[in-house]
Amino acid sequence: xxxxxxxxxxxxxxxxxDMSEAGHEVRFWRPxxxxxxxxxxxxxxxxxxxxGRRDVAIARPTTEIGEAVAGADLIxxxxxxxxxxxxxxxxxxxxxxxxxIYLPPGTFGxxxxxxxxxxxxxxxxxxxxxxxxxxxxxxxxxxxxxAITTRATRLPTGVFPSRLATPALAAVSAAFPGAIExxxxxxxxxxxxxxxxxxxxxxxxxxxxxxxxxxxDIHNEGTQPSIRRVHGALDAExxxxxxxxGYGVPHFPLADHYETSNWMYGNLAHDKxxxxxxxxxxxxxxxxxxxxxxxxxxxAFLVSVCRWxxxxxxxxxGLLAIAGAAAGENFFETGRTLDGLxxxxxxxxxxxxxxxxGLPA
Numbered sequence: 296x297x298x299x300x301x302x303x304x305x306x307x308x309x310x311x312x313d314m315s316e317a318g319h320e321v322r323f324w325r326p327x328x329x330x331x332x333x334x335x336x337x338x339x340x341x342x343x344x345x346x347g348r349r350d351v352a353i354a355r356p357t358t359e360i361g362e363a364v365a366g367a368d369l370i371x372x373x374x375x376x377x378x379x380x381x382x383x384x385x386x387x388x389x390x391x392x393x394x395x396i397y398l399p400p401g402t403f404g405x406x407x408x409x410x411x412x413x414x415x416x417x418x419x420x421x422x423x424x425x426x427x428x429x430x431x432x433x434x435x436x437x438x439x440x441x442a443i444t445t446r447a448t449r450l451p452t453g454v455f456p457s458r459l460a461t462p463a464l465a466a467v468s469a470a471f472p473g474a475i476e477x478x479x480x481x482x483x484x485x486x487x488x489x490x491x492x493x494x495x496x497x498x499x500x501x502x503x504x505x506x507x508x509x510x511x512d513i514h515n516e517g518t519q520p521s522i523r524r525v526h527g528a529l530d531a532e533x534x535x536x537x538x539x540x541g542y543g544v545p546h547f548p549l550a551d552h553y554e555t556s557n558w559m560y561g562n563l564a565h566d567k568x569x570x571x572x573x574x575x576x577x578x579x580x581x582x583x584x585x586x587x588x589x590x591x592x593x594x595a596f597l598v599s600v601c602r603w604x605x606x607x608x609x610x611x612x613g614l615l616a617i618a619g620a621a622a623g624e625n626f627f628e629t630g631r632t633l634d635g636l637x638x639x640x641x642x643x644x645x646x647x648x649x650x651x652x653g654l655p656a
Contacts, residue, residue, distance in 0.1 A: 296319045296320070296368045296369065296469050296470065297319070297320045297322070297366055297367050297368050297369075298314050298319045298320065298321050298322070298367060298368065298369045298370075298371055298470060299321075299322045299323075299324065299363040299364045299367040299369070299370045299371065300314060300321055300322070300323045300324070300363075300371050300372075300373075301324050301325075301360070301363065301370065301371065301372045301374060301382065302324075302325065302372060302373060302374040302378070302382075303325040303326075303327060303330060303331065304373070304374065304375065304435070305429075305431075305433045305434050305435050305441065306373030306374075306399070306429045306430075306431060306433060307323075307325070307373050307374065308340060308433075308435055308441040309373075309430075309431040309433040309441050309443050310371050310373050310430075310431075311323040311340060311353055312340045312342040312351045312353075312441055312443075313342075313431070313443070313446070314371070314470060315340075315351050315352060315353050315354065316342065316351050317470075319470070320354045320355075321353050321354050321355070322354065322355045322357060322362065322363035322364075322367065323353050323355065323356045323357070323363070324356075324357055324358065324359070324360050324362075324363035324364075325356075325358065326358055326360070326385075327358075328358050330438065331356065331358060332438075333437075333438045333439035334353065334356045334438075334439050335356050335357075335358070337439065338352055338353055338356060339351060339352055339353065339439065340353060340439055340440065340441060341436075341437075341439060341440040341441070342440075342441060342442075342443065343436065343440070343441070343442040343443070344442065344443040344444075360385050360386065360389060361388070361389045364386065364389040364390065364394075365389065367394060368394075368395075368466055368469070369395055369397060369466045369467065369469070369470050370386075370390070370394060370395065370396040370397065371396075371397050371399075371470065372396055372397065372398055373398075373399050373429055373430075375584055375587075375588045376400075376401070376402040376404055376588050376592045376593065376631070377584075377587055377588050377591075377592060379398070379402075379404040379407060379408050379411075380407065380408075380411055382408070383407070383408035383409075383411035383412050383415075384411060384412075384415055386408075386412060386417075387411070387412040387415035387416065387417045388415075388416075388417070390412065390417055390419055390421050391419050391421070392419045392420045392421065393420070393421070393462070394419070394421045394422075395421065395422045395423070395424060395459075395462070395463040395466040395467065396408070396421065396422070396423045396424070397423075397424050397425070397426075397452075397466075397467050397470070398423060398424070398425040398426075399425070399426045399428065399429055399430050399450070400425060400426055400427055400428055400429065400484075400485075400487075400488045400489070400490060401423075401424075401425025401426070401481070401484060401485055401488070402425075402485060402488055402490075402491075402588075402592050402593050402596055402631060403425070403481065403482065403485040403596055403631070403636070404423070404425060405423035405424065405425045405453075405454075405455035405481040405484070405485075406455055406481060406636065406638075406649075406654075407631070407636065408423055409421075409423055409455060409653065409654050410636075410654060413654050413655075413656070418656040419656070420459070420656065421459075422454050422455065422456065422459035422460075422462070422463035423454070423455050423481070424452050424453065424454045424455075424463050424464065424467055424481075424484070425452070425453060425455075425481055425484040425485060426450045426451060426452045426453075426484055426487065427450070427451050427484070427487030427488055427489050427547060427559055428447060428450070428488075428489045428490070428559045428560070429447075430446060430447040430450060430471060430474070431443050431444075431445070431446055431447070432444040432445045432446075432560060432567070432568050432571075434571075434573040442571070442573060444567050444568055444571045444573065445560050445561070445567050445568075446560075447471075447474055447559050447560050447561075448473075448474055448559070448560065448561035449474060449476055449547075449557075449558070449559045449561070450471055450474045450475050450476065450559065451476045451478045451483075451484065451487045451545075451547060451559075452464065452467060452475050452476065452477060452478060452484060453477075453478045453479060453480045453481045453482070453483045453484030453485075453487075454480065454481060454484075455480065455481035455650065455653060456481075456649075456650065456651055456652050456653030456654075457479070457480040457481070457650055457651045458651055458652060458653070459653075460477065460480075464477050478542070478543075479542055479543070480650040480651065481650060482540070482600075482646070482650055483537070483540075483542045485596065485600075486533060486536065486537050486540075486542065486597070486600065487546075487547055488593055489547070489549060489552070489559065490585075490588065490589040490593050491533075491589045491590070491593030491594040491596070491597050492526065492529050492530050492533055492549050493526065493549060493552075493589075494585035494589040494590070495529070495585070495589060495590045495594050495614045495615075495618065496522050496525040496526055496529065496614065497513040497514070497517055497518065497522065497585065498513065498580065498583060498585040498586050498589075498590070498618075499590075499614060499617055499618055499621065500517075500521070500522050500525065501513045501517040501522075502580055502621060504516075504517065505578045505580050506580055509577060510575055510576055510577050510578075511575070511576075511578055512569070512572070512575035512576070513578070513585075514568055514569055515569045515575065523553065525610065525614075526549055526550075527549070527550060528610045529610045529611055529614065530548055530549040530550070532597070532601060532606070532607070532608045532609075532610055532611050533546075533597060533611075534546040534548065535601075535606050535607075536597070536600055536601045536604050536606040536608070539604045539605070539606045540604055540643070545557075547559060580621070581622055586618060586622060590614070590615065590618045590626060590630075591618075591624075591626045591629065591630040591631075592630055592631040593631075594611060594614060594615050594618070594626070594630075595615060595626050595627055595630030595631055595632050596630070596631045596632060596633075597611050598611045598612050598615050598627065598632070599627070599632035599633040599634060599635075599639065600633060602633075602639075603633050603638075603639055604643075615627060615630075
């Protein structure tokens with residue numbers, strides 16, 4: 296299978312290494328030639344996981360996105376949601392009929408990226424799928440080295456438009472065999488996104504220690520019972536809006552991540568994350584992606600969907616307001632919302648049609 300992996304972050308390096316080691320032909324694109332030089336020069340990424348440390352050959356590292364995407368059976372884009380608009384503009388001249396893009400996770404980027412590509416003149420009949428989490432708990436350890444603490448075993452995945460779900464899910468399932476769990480549509484996929492549930496309480500309720508200590512692990516010493524109670528209340532609002540919109544179980548309650556083996560990362564994922572010590576790190580509150588992505592984009596989106604669906608979300612709205620006060624920015628105005636996407640005026644029936652049929656070419 297030919298897979299284009301896009302981006303330069305932790306998830307993209309993990310994807311390039313894992314997909315290559317699984318025997319796929321990987322075209323790995325990163326636009327920053329200087330930062331990408333160690334991979335471009337050697338054609339290899341060093342992968343560290345429970346099996347040890349080894350070098351993995353990458354079929355084609357490239358700084359040309361058209362070269363990466365041409366003929367790809369799957370375009371895998373584990374980039375931050377904040378990068379999706381720029382990525383869509385770069386992809387617009389190259390995505391062709393029948394191709395599938397996978398956003399793990401998406402924050403409803405499936406709709407946004409399609410809109411950006413349509414506005415840029417792309418008329419192809421492509422699909423964008425999105426899921427609830429990054430398929431790897433991972434951190435880069437250098438410019439050509441990545442560590443994977445654990446891999447996702449369950450990836451609930453929705454497709455935009457859902458009329459293309461069958462071929463799109465087949466492509467994604469070939470890359471993640473046994474892990475993909477089909478769900479109703481891309482909005483259902485967006486409402487599986489775990490980042491806006493896990494990370495806003497962690498980044499906000501640890502703001503003092505983050506700004507005081509040189510290094511801090513918000514998943515270890517920063518995850519205390521009071522924070523877990525906020526997690527539970529926030530996740531209850533996410534599940535309530537899923538139910539109000541008619542989306543079925545399982546809703547992948549966040550409690551399973553901490554208490555059972557039923558969640559997306561499987562058994563003992565949180566314990567493995569803490570034991571790796573990769574998240575005991577220097578943090579900058581205002582530019583950390585937990586704030587710029589999971590609050591500004593993901594949490595704002597959740598609040599907007601709750602408002603649109605008529606579902607109370609006092610915890611989500613309160614966290615969003617506090618985060619905005621801490622950052623000096625109104626995240627509901629500047630973040631990703633149904634209002635900002637021009638969709639808040641749709642009826643539920645019109646939204647369902649959009650999710651099923653997609654945007655016209």
